[in-house]
Amino acid sequence: MKRFLLVAVLLAAVAIFAAEKYVWFDEKTPYLGSDAAGKYGGRIVVATLSGPRTMNYTVAKETSSTDVIALFMGYGGTLVELDNYARLHPAIAKRCEVELTDEGKMIVTFWLREGIRWSDGHPFTADDFVFTVNDVYCNPNIPSSTQDVIKDSQGRLPRAEKIDDYTVRVIYEEPFRLAVRYIGGLYIWPKHIAEQWVKDGTFREKWTVEAINNKELVGLGPFIPVEYVPDQYIRAVRNPYYWKKDAKGNQLPYLDEFVFKILPDLNAIKLAFENGEIDIYGVTAQFYPEIKAKAKKKNWVVGTGGPTYGTTFITFNWNHDDPVKRSWFRNEYFRKAVAYAMDKEAMIDTLLAGLGVAQWGPVSVLSPFYNDDALRKYPYDLDYARMMLQLGGFSWDKDGNLIDAQGNKVEFILSTNAGNTVREGMCNIIRDELAKLGIKVTFVPLDFNLLVNKMLNTTDWEAVVIGLTGSDEPQGGRNVWAQKGTLHFWNFHPDAAPGKQIKPEIYEAPDWELEIDRIFAENVKVLDQKKVYEMFSRFQELVSEHLPLIYTVQQLYLYAHKADLNIIEPTAFGGMLWTLPWIYWKK
Amino acid sequence: MLKYIARRLVIAIPELIVISFLVFMIMEAAPGDFLDQYKLDPSMSKETLEAMKKELGLDQHPLVRYFKWLSGAIRGNFGYSFYYRRPVSKLIWERVAATLSLSLTSLAGSWILGIALGTFSALKKYSLTDKILTVFAFSFIAVPSFFLGLLLLYLAARTGWFPIGGMISIDHNTMTAWQKFKDLLWHMTLPATALTLGSMASLMRYMRGSLLDVLNEDYVTFARAKGMPERIVVFKHAMRNAINPMITFLGFSISGILGGSLFIENIFAWPGMGRLIYQALIQKDLYLVITSGLISAVLLVIGNLVADILLALVDPRVRLT
Numbered sequence: 001m002k003r004f005l006l007v008a009v010l011l012a013a014v015a016i017f018a019a020e021k022y023v024w025f026d027e028k029t030p031y032l033g034s035d036a037a038g039k040y041g042g043r044i045v046v047a048t049l050s051g052p053r054t055m056n057y058t059v060a061k062e063t064s065s066t067d068v069i070a071l072f073m074g075y076g077g078t079l080v081e082l083d084n085y086a087r088l089h090p091a092i093a094k095r096c097e098v099e100l101t102d103e104g105k106m107i108v109t110f111w112l113r114e115g116i117r118w119s120d121g122h123p124f125t126a127d128d129f130v131f132t133v134n135d136v137y138c139n140p141n142i143p144s145s146t147q148d149v150i151k152d153s154q155g156r157l158p159r160a161e162k163i164d165d166y167t168v169r170v171i172y173e174e175p176f177r178l179a180v181r182y183i184g185g186l187y188i189w190p191k192h193i194a195e196q197w198v199k200d201g202t203f204r205e206k207w208t209v210e211a212i213n214n215k216e217l218v219g220l221g222p223f224i225p226v227e228y229v230p231d232q233y234i235r236a237v238r239n240p241y242y243w244k245k246d247a248k249g250n251q252l253p254y255l256d257e258f259v260f261k262i263l264p265d266l267n268a269i270k271l272a273f274e275n276g277e278i279d280i281y282g283v284t285a286q287f288y289p290e291i292k293a294k295a296k297k298k299n300w301v302v303g304t305g306g307p308t309y310g311t312t313f314i315t316f317n318w319n320h321d322d323p324v325k326r327s328w329f330r331n332e333y334f335r336k337a338v339a340y341a342m343d344k345e346a347m348i349d350t351l352l353a354g355l356g357v358a359q360w361g362p363v364s365v366l367s368p369f370y371n372d373d374a375l376r377k378y379p380y381d382l383d384y385a386r387m388m389l390q391l392g393g394f395s396w397d398k399d400g401n402l403i404d405a406q407g408n409k410v411e412f413i414l415s416t417n418a419g420n421t422v423r424e425g426m427c428n429i430i431r432d433e434l435a436k437l438g439i440k441v442t443f444v445p446l447d448f449n450l451l452v453n454k455m456l457n458t459t460d461w462e463a464v465v466i467g468l469t470g471s472d473e474p475q476g477g478r479n480v481w482a483q484k485g486t487l488h489f490w491n492f493h494p495d496a497a498p499g500k501q502i503k504p505e506i507y508e509a510p511d512w513e514l515e516i517d518r519i520f521a522e523n524v525k526v527l528d529q530k531k532v533y534e535m536f537s538r539f540q541e542l543v544s545e546h547l548p549l550i551y552t553v554q555q556l557y558l559y560a561h562k563a564d565l566n567i568i569e570p571t572a573f574g575g576m577l578w579t580l581p582w583i584y585w586k587k
Numbered sequence: 588m589l590k591y592i593a594r595r596l597v598i599a600i601p602e603l604i605v606i607s608f609l610v611f612m613i614m615e616a617a618p619g620d621f622l623d624q625y626k627l628d629p630s631m632s633k634e635t636l637e638a639m640k641k642e643l644g645l646d647q648h649p650l651v652r653y654f655k656w657l658s659g660a661i662r663g664n665f666g667y668s669f670y671y672r673r674p675v676s677k678l679i680w681e682r683v684a685a686t687l688s689l690s691l692t693s694l695a696g697s698w699i700l701g702i703a704l705g706t707f708s709a710l711k712k713y714s715l716t717d718k719i720l721t722v723f724a725f726s727f728i729a730v731p732s733f734f735l736g737l738l739l740l741y742l743a744a745r746t747g748w749f750p751i752g753g754m755i756s757i758d759h760n761t762m763t764a765w766q767k768f769k770d771l772l773w774h775m776t777l778p779a780t781a782l783t784l785g786s787m788a789s790l791m792r793y794m795r796g797s798l799l800d801v802l803n804e805d806y807v808t809f810a811r812a813k814g815m816p817e818r819i820v821v822f823k824h825a826m827r828n829a830i831n832p833m834i835t836f837l838g839f840s841i842s843g844i845l846g847g848s849l850f851i852e853n854i855f856a857w858p859g860m861g862r863l864i865y866q867a868l869i870q871k872d873l874y875l876v877i878t879s880g881l882i883s884a885v886l887l888v889i890g891n892l893v894a895d896i897l898l899a900l901v902d903p904r905v906r907l908t
Contacts, residue, residue, distance in 0.1 A: 054672055
């Protein structure tokens with residue numbers, strides 16, 4: 001608790017950014033795990049749905065790869081790290097200062113812990129970090145999605161400089177709020193190994209999954225993957241040089257081995273957990289009651305950890321070719337009527353086995369920027385929905401069908417990706433409720449690829465229920481919310497539509513969309529957390545008021561693990577393994 | 588004979604090229620490509636997607652890509668998997684052993700049992716055993732193999748007698764050779780059973796029907812009438828003819844040995860070709876799909892050839908020219 005307070009105080013200090021120089025954290029700030037007290041030995045086996053594609057982080061796109069890479073590059077193998085609530089802590093960097101220069105640049109200085117070694121015994125120095133920033137992540141010849149994250153608001157990449165063997169600084173051309181988190185959180189590459197690959201242009205071909213069995217992987221993280229049997233398992237062993245030590249000065253991690261067992265089927269994962277073949281289990285809502293009921297007898301800990309980060313919503317195509325449909329979808333009262341007609345209780349009860357919460361806005365409840373007061377909520381009420389429709393100029397014909405001011409019957413096609421039973425269920429509930437308002441909805445589930453292509457490259461779609469991954473940091477949704485964002489699918493800008501399908505003469509951007517665009521462009525330049533909070537509150541207010549996306553419900557994070565494994569406070573952000581280096585078996 | 592085989596193999600080459608082209612065109616005609624799965628990720632920028640498109644060659648005309656792949660394939664290079672960023676041939680090769688061990692076991696099991704029980708059933712026509720075997724066969728024909736697989740998986744979970752999935756234990760590499768063999772066998776029992784039961788049941792019915800047809804032929808009646816021992820009538824004369832349609836069937840079975848156990852491999856986390864191809868199809872991992880399509884086609888050609896040769900060996904009326 002003391003540690004969290006300290007970090008909170010330090011972060012709050014950003015608010016009073018009066019001085020030009022600011023100490024983000026210093027030598028007195030403890031690193032995660034420094035107060036651990038466990039015992040050595042044992043192995044933990046965790047299920048994964050598919051095997052890794054690559055061990056090269058600049059190539060990796062999916063969690064099946066990045067989860068394995070994190071074992072030898074993450075969990076404290078970075079300069080700073082985040083805990084289960086996305087709060088920042090020092091890791092390899094023991095001190096961090098941020099400085100604004102008179103020319104408007106921002107300089108982040110990191111002081112590194114001395115005596116740290118790579119898993120092959122080679123000493124780690126500032127050179128490794130400078131190489132990682134300048135030659136890997138900021139190298140135009142090595143494209144990676146990391147580049148998009150560390151760019152400033154103008155799209156400029158930072159530059160790293162070595163001051164001495166244990167001090168580095170990173171220079172941005174303008175203030176960039178997320179610099180410490182993203183630059184400090186970069187997975188570091190061993191210069192003594194990877195420099196050659198950059199020089200001969202083979203960097204992205206290195207560290208394929210074959211590197212595991214060839215014992216080529218070198219990292220600063222707690223475990224090194226050493227054995228991969230395709231579609232069977234990945235076994236990682238303790239890094240003999242991992243730098244973290246527990247409260248008694250014992251070197252972490254406690255566990256001897258970490259194993260990812262590849263089980264491609266959710267049913268099989270559940271059975272494997274029940275059979276004792278895996279030690280922790282991210283429970284699905286469908287199986288939760290059953291697992292919970294067996295917990296005592298089987299000696300499991302089963303619980304929930306707050307809502308998860310992703311979002312699921314219904315959205316309409318504002319640029320549909322048919323001007324009549326376009327006018328409904330652009331009509332705010334129409335969207336409000338849909339919002340009032342959404343029976344979220346039914347969705348939670350029937351689709352999520354009661355293990356969910358209603359979602360009202362674009363920022364995750366777990367984010368420090370979430371502001372409940374800023375959100376306009378639309379409790380299920382069909383009378384209100386009817387009222388909204390009347391305000392929007394709609395009425396009903398003698399058969400009870402909803403008609404617009406020109407007398408057109410309101411009907412549209414609703415799609416989602418076929419096979420996602422929760423989303424299909426949502427579509428059915430929405431269709432039934434809208435039918436009560438006289439709206440005829442035809443539900444057409446589509447293959448995922450087809451749906452994505454329709455939404456992103458054509459104007460040939462009417463309404464969809466779809467989801468996006470979320471994060472604690474709203475700026476992660478910039479591609480969705482910026483006016484010219486590549487995922488601004490409900491109202492693509494003619495210049496930014498991936499398929500160039502939007503005719504400029506039909507395009508319209510309401511003022512509030514432009515305001516959201518400004519919020520996303522400006523907030524990263526603001527270092528004052530309070531100001532950023534206000535900006536994102538306004539964003540939440542605008543979205544919930546005007547409803548470009550109408551949010552549905554969010555499942556809770558569900559977990560189960562063997563009771564003799566000391567898993568600490570799992571959350572959607574940290575999962576069950578955020579304390580991996582100091583997880584141990586109690587008996 | 589050798590000339591015949593050589594000619595068949597030469598004819599197969601244009602066939603295979605056409606098949607690979609068709610698979611390629613079907614993949615192209617289906618909406619979307621490999622990059623679609625990343626398009627709804629808010630953290631993926633347009634530039635990154637463009638860069639990936641270029642890197643994977645997806646910006647080129649489909650025909651250009653096909654002929655590049657074909658010219659590589661002729662030289663033994665089947666292209667790279669988009670997903671794994673590794674040569675397709677390596678990925679497939681890694682899984683061939685797993686698939687072969689499972690499918691050959693079940694192929695042998697289902698043929699031996701199917702023919703034996705089918706023959707038995709035909710000879711004991713309308714007896715109680717025949718009826719029991721018939722009920723047994725129809726139940727397994729009716730139940731899809733993936734459902735049977737799930738049932739067996741639940742059996743494993745309830746009893747704890749068998750592992751839930753996989754081909755080997757995590758400690759496999761530290762075991763002695765004998766322990767390794769037992770470990771493999773222990774893991775293989777359920778998926779092999781699920782695969783064997785389904786195809787064995789239909790083979791049994793085919794065999795029964797085929798043998799019964801032959802046993803009704805005039806020459807069998809004649810053989811019996813002239814006092815030939817029943818054992819010789821059945822096993823030397825009738826069986827030889829009854830087996831003919833089965834051999835054609837075997838040809839098709841061979842084409843399925845690498846990809847035929849898709850569902851079972853998925854259910855039991857068996858690291859075989861079926862799972863690889865299934866994932867590749869879903870991910871639209873183009874070159875992996877075409878190459879596996881090509882391999883299936885090659886096996887079909889070989890299977891048919893083997894069937895024809897076997898037919899020629901058992902049936903003197905068939906002449907290979």
